[in-house]
Each structure stands twice: as structure tokens, then as C-alpha cells.
Amino acid sequence: MNGTGALPTGALPSAVEPEPITYLVDLSGRDQHLVGVRMRIPADAIADGGRLTIATWTPGSYVVRDYVHHLQRISASDAMGAALTLTPDGLSAWLLPAVDNDVTVELEWYAYEASVRTNHVDDRHALLVGAATFPCLEGARSRAHHVHLTGVAHDHEVASLLPGEGPGPYVADDHEHLVDAAFEVGVLRSSSVDVHGVEHRIVWSGHGDGVDVRGLTDDLGRIAHAATALFGGELPATRFTVLAVDGEGGGLEHRDGCVVAFPPHASTDPERRRRLQGLLAHEHFHLWNVRRLVPVDLLAPPLDRPVLTTSLWIAEGWTSYYDRLLPARAGLWRVSELLAALDRLREAVDGMPGALLQSLHDASRTAWTKHYRRDENSPNAGTDYYAHGALVAFTLDLRLRTLAPHGDGLDDVLRDLWRRHGPDASGQPRGYTEQDVLDALERAGGADVAQLAVMLTTVPGVPDPTPDLSVLGLREVVDPSDDAPRLGVLAGTDGGRIVLRTVLRGGSAWDAGVSGGDVLLAIDGETLTPDELPTVLRRHGAESTVTVTLQRGPRLIERAVRLMPAQPRRRLRIDADADVTARARFSRWAGQAAAD
Numbered sequence: 001m002n003g004t005g006a007l008p009t010g011a012l013p014s015a016v017e018p019e020p021i022t023y024l025v026d027l028s029g030r031d032q033h034l035v036g037v038r039m040r041i042p043a044d045a046i047a048d049g050g051r052l053t054i055a056t057w058t059p060g061s062y063v064v065r066d067y068v069h070h071l072q073r074i075s076a077s078d079a080m081g082a083a084l085t086l087t088p089d090g091l092s093a094w095l096l097p098a099v100d101n102d103v104t105v106e107l108e109w110y111a112y113e114a115s116v117r118t119n120h121v122d123d124r125h126a127l128l129v130g131a132a133t134f135p136c137l138e139g140a141r142s143r144a145h146h147v148h149l150t151g152v153a154h155d156h157e158v159a160s161l162l163p164g165e166g167p168g169p170y171v172a173d174d175h176e177h178l179v180d181a182a183f184e185v186g187v188l189r190s191s192s193v194d195v196h197g198v199e200h201r202i203v204w205s206g207h208g209d210g211v212d213v214r215g216l217t218d219d220l221g222r223i224a225h226a227a228t229a230l231f232g233g234e235l236p237a238t239r240f241t242v243l244a245v246d247g248e249g250g251g252l253e254h255r256d257g258c259v260v261a262f263p264p265h266a267s268t269d270p271e272r273r274r275r276l277q278g279l280l281a282h283e284h285f286h287l288w289n290v291r292r293l294v295p296v297d298l299l300a301p302p303l304d305r306p307v308l309t310t311s312l313w314i315a316e317g318w319t320s321y322y323d324r325l326l327p328a329r330a331g332l333w334r335v336s337e338l339l340a341a342l343d344r345l346r347e348a349v350d351g352m353p354g355a356l357l358q359s360l361h362d363a364s365r366t367a368w369t370k371h372y373r374r375d376e377n378s379p380n381a382g383t384d385y386y387a388h389g390a391l392v393a394f395t396l397d398l399r400l401r402t403l404a405p406h407g408d409g410l411d412d413v414l415r416d417l418w419r420r421h422g423p424d425a426s427g428q429p430r431g432y433t434e435q436d437v438l439d440a441l442e443r444a445g446g447a448d449v450a451q452l453a454v455m456l457t458t459v460p461g462v463p464d465p466t467p468d469l470s471v472l473g474l475r476e477v478v479d480p481s482d483d484a485p486r487l488g489v490l491a492g493t494d495g496g497r498i499v500l501r502t503v504l505r506g507g508s509a510w511d512a513g514v515s516g517g518d519v520l521l522a523i524d525g526e527t528l529t530p531d532e533l534p535t536v537l538r539r540h541g542a543e544s545t546v547t548v549t550l551q552r553g554p555r556l557i558e559r560a561v562r563l564m565p566a567q568p569r570r571r572l573r574i575d576a577d578a579d580v581t582a583r584a585r586f587s588r589w590a591g592q593a594a595a596d
């Protein structure tokens with residue numbers, strides 16, 4: 001913070017509303033990736049002193065990030081400019097003395113971590129996320145919090161998930177609302193579409209003109225219509241804003257929108273466009289599932305410590321199932337593309353040894369130490385509550401539709417949960433427990449389906465949707481694979497070298513003592529490039545034993561590995577013999593008629 005800019009006083013306090021906490025965000029240090037925050041605390045909020053905290057994690061991303069790591073300095077002063085003592089109280093908190101007039105706290109952040117969950121500021125743009133930017137005065141959480149911006153480049157605009165425009169104020173109802181918001185500043189391209197009276201807007205600040213913002217907004221509108229139909233025709237927000245930045249991919253849901261990252265040309269490549277549509281469907285579905293239909297453990301969670309829940313298989317897993325179904329229901333994906341997306345889901349879980357080791361409940365509870373702390377052994381050590389949870393959702397959906405053929409399967413369960421555990425009359429989420437979900441499953445399909453859910457979430461193992469495929473007129477075919485024989489590794493490339501990112505537990509390379517992180521240099525004495533690997537493996541053939549030469553740190557080592565045959569491919573297909581009833585059920589499920 002360089003001290004420029006007048007300190008705004010925010011909106012005038014009304015007779016009943018306490019004066020808001022106000023933040024002035026200064027972006028004039030953007031070339032150095034510095035962000036100043038001047039927080040003004042009204043006298044009545046600090047009369048007895050207070051505790052100032054900085055979040056250690058952000059809702060929706062279950063890992064301790066210790067945002068304080070990026071704090072450069074912090075100081076406090078009273079209305080006369082006299083310095084106040086900030087007494088550290090742990091790593092991310094300070095005690096403020098009692099003061100009989102307004103207090104200003106000044107912070108300086110270093111902001112150069114590019115992701116949808118962290119601040120990234122440079123000459124071109126600024127992405128600011130609430131949890132990483134705005135400290136909280138305990139005891140004043142429930143007040144309104146206002147944000148103003150200064151030091152914005154003359155050709156830059158501001159977009160926020162909070163209501164407001166230009167330099168501000170941007171108004172959050174309370175501190176929880178503030179840390180659940182984000183700001184994007186830069187040369188913005190935006191487009192919006194109306195869905196049932198609710199503005200849906202995509203704002204792109206990434207570089208390049210190649211992004212089809214208009215087209216993506218139309219996609220979002222169609223997805224939003226499909227999602228709204230599922231939940232009974234009403235959107236639970238007054239607006240939905242997507243702040244889009246360039247990056248490798250990913251998204252983070254917020255109360256009234258999301259932050260997503262994707263490469264600039266992803267929108268014009270058909271396959272990547274489908275992935276983007278899935279991402280938009282995923283984040284939009286969170287408007288209901290997670291943001292307003294909330295596991296009780298995650299209701300108003302404390303942000304200074306991890307919060308454990310077993311329900312991420314619903315919060316993220318079911319969302320990952322519907323992020324495949326909704327683009328089909330929206331007419332953006334053909335049936336074949338929907339079935340291929342479900343095939344990939346199955347393949348991902350089948351190929352993950354950790355799915356046989358860890359239950360979904362445990363994967364959810366340990367998200368903090370496993371899912372978000374990935375290493376070369378992660379696919380062996382645990383399962384993925386996204387893909388695995390989505391496959392459970394598909395399995396339960398099919399079973400429900402089998403047991404109650406006139407119902408709408410998991411759609412009915414979601415509507416039931418939404419009615420009973422969504423927001424109350426005042427708009428506050430009521431929260432749900434695992435038992436509430438089991439009860440809803442039982443109401444929709446009987447005790448057996450609830451029991452199936454218990455088994456699929458508490459016992460490690462890969463769910464099998466095949467016994468109930470016929471209810472939708474689907475069948476599974478198992479095609480022999482024409483893939484090359486396998487070493488039993490997940491390989492990547494790095495500078496033209498073959499890096500064995502993961503050695504799959506129980507596979508040939510694992511048994512031979514190959515390690516994740518080893519670099520594959522040669523097979524049977526012949527060096528090879530990443531492109532040549534499949535050809536070389538094919539030449540040797542399944543069941544043959546090859547000598548692999550590996551680099552492990554400074555060492556060269558050799559191991560004898562017996563090649564495994566390629567996995568047969570399991571594929572969902574439309575059953576040509578399915579009757580008209582199954583065809584009708586398929587149309588309700590996929591939102592379009594069955595066709596290959």
C-alpha cells in the first residue's frame with residue numbers, strides 16, 4: 001500500500017444497521033504484484049478491542065493454503081494516525097487494543113500465484129479472491145462489508161461477484177459473503193444472457209481475442225435452463241457471474257458465480273469446448289449443490305482450520321455426474337458424447353488402484369491431506385470423490401430408475417433434498433446430513449437403494465452400474481483394445497523425456513520396483529522418445545519381459561518388467577432391442593432421444 005487515495009467512508013449508516021467495515025484495495029503496485037488493503041473499522045466495532053484473522057483456506061477448495069504466507073506487512077493506527085500495537089495471536093491472527101475512535105489496518109499483499117483460488121496481479125490484470133485479500137474482524141462478521149478500488153489502470157475495468165460497479169462500493173452482506181466473492185480487473189470482454197429473469201454473465205480477462213465469449217455465454221444460458229428445470233423452474237440467485245481467466249483449467253464455485261480458468265483457444269476446439277461446457281455446468285450446478293444445499297459440516301465454516309465432512313461424494317461427485325448430463329439435456333452434447341463422457345468416468349475410476357483402498361467417505365474427510373496434496377503415489381493411496389462420486393451417482397440413478405420406473409431417479413432425490421434442506425424462508429441454507437441423503441434415497445427408491453449408497457460410500461471398491469443399464473435401454477460392450485501393452489504406469493513427458501509420473505500399485509512396473517518419478521531412458525538397450533513408446537511396447541508384445549533403463553536422480557538403474565495386455569474397453573451403447581418404455585425413460589434422463 002502506497003498510501004495514495006482518499007479513505008472512503010462507505011454508505012451512510014442507517015438507524016438500525018451498524019456502520020460497515022470498509023476496505024480500500026490499491027492496485028497501483030501491480031507491476032510489482034503488490035496489493036494494498038486499507039481496512040477501516042468503525043469505532044463502535046473496536047470499542048472493546050478485537051481479533052483480526054486472515055483465512056487459511058477458501059470455501060470450495062479443501063486445503064490449508066495459509067494465505068498469510070503472501071502478507072508483506074501489516075500495521076494499525078487510530079483516527080489521529082497514532083500507531084496501534086498489533087499483537088500476534090497465532091500465525092494468521094492479531095489482537096487489536098480497545099480504541100474509542102475509528103481504526104485503520106493497512107496490509108500489503110504479494111499477489112502472483114495464478115489459480116482460481118489465489119490472487120494474481122500484474123500489469124495486465126488482477127484476480128483477487130475474497131479469502132486471500134480481506135481480513136476479518138471477529139465480532140463484526142455480521143456487519144455489511146464494503147470494498148472500494150483505487151489505482152486501477154486507466155484502460156482497465158472491474159468486475160465482481162458482489163453488487164457494485166467502477167471503483168465501488170461493492171457491497172457484501174457480511175464477512176462470509178465477502179470472502180466468498182472475487183474481483184477481476186483488466187481489459188474485460190463480457191457477454192450476458194437472461195435465464196428466467198436472472199442475468200448470466202461471463203467476463204473474460206485473459207489475453208488474446210480468440211475466446212468465443214458470446215458463444216460460451218449462450219452455452220451457459222442453455223445449461224442454466226436445463227439445471228433450473230431440474231430444480232423446479234426457479235434460480236436461487238439474482239445473478240450468476242463467471243469470472244474467467246486464462247490458465248490450464250479448473251474452477252471455484254461462489255455464492256453468486258464462479259471463477260474459472262481455461263486456455264485462450266479452448267473455446268474454439270470442439271473437444272476442449274465440450275470440456276468447457278462441462279466446467280460451466282459444474283460450477284453452475286453448485287448454485288444449488290454446495291452453495292445452497294450444503295453439508296451441515298460446511299455451513300458457515302470457520303476459515304482458520306480444516307473442516308471435515310464425509311459428504312464431498314455428494315457435493316462434488318453428484319455435481320460431476322450432472323456436469324455430464326446437463327450439457328446433453330441442454331442439447332449441447334449429442335448422446336454419443338454423453339456416453340463417451342460416462343465411459344471416461346468409468347475408465348478413470350477403474351484405472352485408479354486407490355479406489356480399492358479408500359472409501360469415498362474417507363476420501364472426502366481426508367481431502368485436506370490427500371486429494372489436495374497430490375504426489376506420485378496419490379492414485380494408489382486414495383480415491384477421487386469427483387470421478388468416483390460421479391460413478392456412484394450414475395449407479396444410484398440407474399438403480400432408482402429401475403426400482404421406481406415412473407420416477408426421475410436422482411433428479412427426484414435432489415428435488416426432495418432441495419425442498420427439505422435447501423434455504424429456509426429467510427434464504428439461509430438449512431444444511432443436510434448423510435442420514436438426510438439416505439432418507440431421501442429411501443423415499444425415492446426404498447431401503448435397498450439407501451443400503452446400496454451406504455455400501456458404495458463406506459466400503460472401498462469400484463461401483464458397477466451395468467446391472468441396471470437396461471432401464472434406460474443401454475448396454476455395455478467390451479471391445480478388445482488396440483492399445484499398446486502396458487507397463488502399469490501413468491507416464492508424462494518433460495523436455496522430450498518420458499517421466500513415469502505414477503507407478504500403479506499392483507502392476508508390472510510396481511512389482512519390478514520401478515518408482516513414480518523415474519525417467520524412462522531405454523527399453524532393452526534402445527533409447528526412445530515419448531512418441532515411440534507405444535510402438536516399442538507393441539513390438540515386444542504383451543507377456544514379454546523387457547529390461548527398462550531408468551534414471552532416478554543421479555543413478556541409472558535397470559529393472560525387468562513383464563508387459564501387461566491392454567485393458568479391454570468398456571463402452572456404453574444404445575441397445576437396439578430396447579423397448580419403447582426404456583427409450584422414453586432414456587429421453588427423460590438424457591433430455592434427447594436415444595441415438596448412436
Ligand SMILES: [Zn+2]
Pocket residue numbers: 253282286315316319
Ligand atoms: Zn465442484
